[in-house]
Amino acid sequence: MFTHDMFTALLWFAGVAALLNVTPGLDTMLVLRTSVAHGRTGGRAAALGILTGCLAWGLATAVGLTAVLTASRLAFDVLRIGGALYLVWLGGSALWQARRRAGSGAAGDAAAADTTPVPASAASAGTAAHGRRAAFRAGIGTNLLNPKAGIFYMSLIPQFIPHDTPAFGPTLLLTAIDVLELALWYWAVTAAAAALGERIRRPAFRRRMEQISGLAFLGFAANLLVAERG
Numbered sequence: 001m002f003t004h005d006m007f008t009a010l011l012w013f014a015g016v017a018a019l020l021n022v023t024p025g026l027d028t029m030l031v032l033r034t035s036v037a038h039g040r041t042g043g044r045a046a047a048l049g050i051l052t053g054c055l056a057w058g059l060a061t062a063v064g065l066t067a068v069l070t071a072s073r074l075a076f077d078v079l080r081i082g083g084a085l086y087l088v089w090l091g092g093s094a095l096w097q098a099r100r101r102a103g104s105g106a107a108g109d110a111a112a113a114d115t116t117p118v119p120a121s122a123a124s125a126g127t128a129a130h131g132r133r134a135a136f137r138a139g140i141g142t143n144l145l146n147p148k149a150g151i152f153y154m155s156l157i158p159q160f161i162p163h164d165t166p167a168f169g170p171t172l173l174l175t176a177i178d179v180l181e182l183a184l185w186y187w188a189v190t191a192a193a194a195a196l197g198e199r200i201r202r203p204a205f206r207r208r209m210e211q212i213s214g215l216a217f218l219g220f221a222a223n224l225l226v227a228e229r230g
Contacts, residue, residue, distance in 0.1 A: 005162040006170065010177065013160040017178045021185050026087075026220045030142055031186050033094065033213035035193035036206060038131045043193060045132040047186035049139020051179050056144060057153045058175025062168045066154040069147050076147050083145035084224040090138065091217030098210035148227060 027050045035043025060066045069076045143149055153175070161170045 003162065003165075006165065009160040009162060009170075010174070013157075013174050014177050014181070016156070016160075018181050021178070021181050026142060026146070026217075027139075027182075028185075028189060029213055029216050029220075030090075030139060031189050032193055033209060034135045034138070035190045036209045037097075038128075038135060040190045040194040041128070042131050042135045043190035044186070045135035046139040047183070047190065049136040049141070050143045050186070051139075051183055052136075053140045053143025053149065054153075054179050054182060055175065057150050058157075058172060058178070060150065061153040061157055061175070062171040066150040069150050069154070079145060079147040079150075080224055080227055083142070083147065084221040086141055086145050087217045087221035087224065090142070091214045091221060094210045094214030094217060098207045098214060146224065148224070 031043050031047050031050070034046040038045075057066065069079070157171055157174045158167065160174060161167055
């Protein structure tokens with residue numbers, strides 16, 4: 001039954017979740033970096049992967065699976081190390097892309113200055129589709145391989161469920177609110193990145209973004225390696 005207490009809890013959760021969601025972090029960095037490298041559709045594909053991961057964590061919380069992360073040191077460590085290694089791979093890939101872009105240097109800048117429209121082709125469409133799939137995989141991978149995401153849902157959501165209320169339905173409802181807020185936030189992030197327009201299309205800007213995101217991913221990996229279950 002949807003009680004007054006539950007409605008109040010939903011409002012409080014929406015406010016708290018909104019503040020946490022707009023705090024810069026790994027997921028936002030991934031969406032921003034992907035938007036710069038692959039455009040708005042690529043950024044939203046990465047966002048969709050992240051949101052899919054959030055839904056999975058919310059469902060796992062509803063059925064009690066995320067409790068394993070705090071009850072089992074082995075489960076937490078396996079996920080933590082796997083996530084850190086994945087972030088190292090993402091960070092290394094970003095830095096390698098920046099190095100390759102630096103090698104192409106002047107040729108890339110000259111190409112960027114040419115604003116002549118290029119006809120779309122089947123090959124370019126296929127490349128774009130592959131980029132979106134890769135962005136989606138990166139989004140869902142960084143989210144599901146981050147045990148902190150699971151612990152976030154397990155520790156935060158129960159605090160907003162009134163006592164003597166069955167947890168399954170409210171947990172899914174609170175998860176849906178969080179995912180909706182995240183979707184709006186990522187839409188704004190990708191739109192803002194696209195609005196940068198010509199500056200984003202400059203190879204020098206893209207190289208710098210790859211370098212920043214690569215170092216950020218490595219930093220998140222280091223943070224994850226030293227993380228405790230809490």
